[in-house]
Amino acid sequence: MRLILLGPPGAGKGTQASGIINKYDIPHISTGDIFRKNIKEGTDLGKKAKEYMDKGLLVPDELVVDLVADRLTEDDTKKGFLLDGFPRTVAQANALDDELNKLGWSLDNVINIIVSKDDLIERAVGRRICKDCGATYHIKFNPSTIPGKCDVCDGELYQRDDDTKETVAKRIEVYENQTSPLIEYYDDKNILLNIDGAQDIDKVFNDVVVALRSNN
Ligand code: ADP
Numbered sequence: 761m762r763l764i765l766l767g768p769p770g771a772g773k774g775t776q777a778s779g780i781i782n783k784y785d786i787p788h789i790s791t792g793d794i795f796r797k798n799i800k801e802g803t804d805l806g807k808k809a810k811e812y813m814d815k816g817l818l819v820p821d822e823l824v825v826d827l828v829a830d831r832l833t834e835d836d837t838k839k840g841f842l843l844d845g846f847p848r849t850v851a852q853a854n855a856l857d858d859e860l861n862k863l864g865w866s867l868d869n870v871i872n873i874i875v876s877k878d879d880l881i882e883r884a885v886g887r888r889i890c891k892d893c894g895a896t897y898h899i900k901f902n903p904s905t906i907p908g909k910c911d912v913c914d915g916e917l918y919q920r921d922d923d924t925k926e927t928v929a930k931r932i933e934v935y936e937n938q939t940s941p942l943i944e945y946y947d948d949k950n951i952l953l954n955i956d957g958a959q960d961i962d963k964v965f966n967d968v969v970v971a972l973r974s975n976n
């Protein structure tokens with residue numbers, strides 16, 4: 761299965777990704793996670809990306825496209841992949857099409873998670889992430905058993921630097937201007953699956969599985 765998760769910041773892409781990659785046994789490729797790993801490791805790419813991420817802006821296409829193209833040539837993608845947070849611009853989508861053509865692959869589906877703007881801000885601001893294993897929680901909607909500790913690995917939970925109310929609002933604006941045109945882009949290719957993301961996490965996952973089953 762070759763899939764993309766599309767949706768505004770805080771829609772629940774990362775949360776749904778963990779269930780999807782388990783069920784379909786495919787690797788999770790999150791460009792946001794790759795940038796955060798680079799920031800943590802202090803690489804040049806991390807330093808460059810951080811300047812944009814802290815402002816809620818997109819990292820320039822030229823820093824993202826090659827990174828994903830390289831990642832797609834790794835062995836584990838032969839069984840498929842789930843792209844999360846990529847593509848985010850029409851230029852990135854075109855570059856992905858070119859790359860997939862080169863590899864002789866095509867996309868199966870684009871899962872578009874729909875959530876209202878007010879919910880997005882509440883979700884993103886309350887998001888907490890495990891610094892060791894990356895598991896995602898929410899202080900109200902999906903809390904860990906012990907506050908501040910990861911249920912999976914006991915790691916410490918932290919709040920992303922870009923999950924402040926102001927930066928989230930900027931990221932949503934950037935999504936509307938630069939990323940939302942991809943809804944039409946993939947709808948025109950007849951591979952878009954619209955999912956109501958304003959439901960419980962399990963219900964959203966169930967809808968994703970049902971939609972994938974009836975389209976493949
Ligand atoms: P994205 O990857 O799209 O930015 P996340 O998966 O990280 O979004 O989810 C953002 C926040 O919202 C997290 O704190 C997560 O626990 C919470 N969340 C995800 N899905 C739901 C849902 N269906 N209902 C309530 N909260 C959710």
Ligand code: AMP
Binds near residue numbers: 814816821824931
């Ligand atoms: P995410 O983890 O998907 O919410 O992404 C966090 C931030 O990383 C975004 O606000 C962007 O600054 C940057 N980013 C992640 N993926 C991309 C992408 N495909 N193109 C440009 N910037 C990206």
